[in-house]
Amino acid sequence: MKTSHSIAIIGGGPTGLMFGCLCALRGWDFVLLDKRVSHSTHSRSIGIHPPSLRLFEQIGLRPALLDQGTRIETGVAHIERERCGTIDFTRIAHGPPYILTLAQSITESLLEKRLRELAPDSLVRGQAVKEMVKNNNRYHLKTERGVTISVDWVVGCDGRHSLVRNNSGIAHRAHRYPDHYCMGDFADHMGNRNEALVYLCRDGLVESFPHSANLRRWVLHTGDRPLATEDPYTLAEQIGRRIGRQPDAQSCTMFSQFQPEFFMADTFATGRLLLAGDAAHTVSPIGGQGMNLGWLDGAAAVQAIHEETNLAIRRYANTRKKFACRAARRAEFNMAMGRPFTSLRRTKLVTYCMLNTPIKHLMSRRFTMHGLS
């Protein structure tokens, strides 16, 4: 294994794999280290937005992605069980006219395959970085297996509990939101595979998105605590109680409960060390933009490294943090809309204004990550 490179990417989740592909296209000398021996098999993130699809185009993966993904062209909003309007993604001007959905595990495996084609020896799995020291303008990374790798640049794509961030002393702000959610993937019996469904209910949000091979992701706001009974039967039954239709609990392939978190590193870069993806920011999954933010960070990081100036690095840190904060505020708005409501009349009025006035164009831009790259 070569122990001196220009760039080390720490972390081979979606952010690191995309960033690796972008480095490979430039012909840069880099290594990507990941502690896991294979990519994650969890379907967690499913939304791939128009600005990210442009990056997939650049790395030559868009056809494969379109082949396996589902195109969401419309978001249909309901209040309780009544349909009250739609958001149309087919007329957006800043990219392909849809949001693509695909399980994160499949997206990661496509990215990994592409990276191995573009730069066959760059990805080294099963190598956890445990220490990082800066000396003579070079970073020295020690792995758990006793290998030391020296590089000019470090890009920390190592997720929420980033060793790169912690080791370099970058502070952060973090807090949990009061909301709890339960979600699951079930066989899709709802019909239109190009529609996302959103239900604003007295007891809280229900939403569903078709994805991958005939699956549908269901998300339920469970109030200020998780479901007491942690199983897909309870989730399906609660969905049925709120919207009058329920998924087949027996077909569940993934079930989980979560409480969203806000997390923001104080800076996204120091010297020749850059943070990208969840290592720099975590936004609520309601709105589904966290993974996409990481990819867009990667594209901006490539530009900063290419320019190699302090100004370019500062610009990277400032603009990407600004966009991450903007995405966090958008997700907070989505969460606020999905909380249990007491006034049916007020909820109808607000939703009507959002979906049936020119504001709806703003909504479709926000849901497709306009203004974040």
Ligand SMILES: Cc1cc2nc3c(=O)[nH]c(=O)nc-3n(C[C@H](O)[C@H](O)[C@H](O)COP(=O)(O)OP(=O)(O)OC[C@H]3O[C@@H](n4cnc5c(N)ncnc54)[C@H](O)[C@@H]3O)c2cc1C
């Ligand atoms: C329930 C849920 C639903 C979500 N839905 C969406 C959605 O619809 N759309 C969206 O955009 N986002 C969504 N997200 C967010 C998305 O999953 C994350 O933002 C995304 O996985 C972040 O990718 P990452 O590569 O930055 O970090 P991670 O996926 O956390 O990857 C980090 C990688 O670094 C490696 N690593 C860590 N430490 C070390 C070390 N010391 N040495 C070497 N390797 C290391 C890990 O093994 C891992 O492979 C969702 C998240 C959740 C929890």
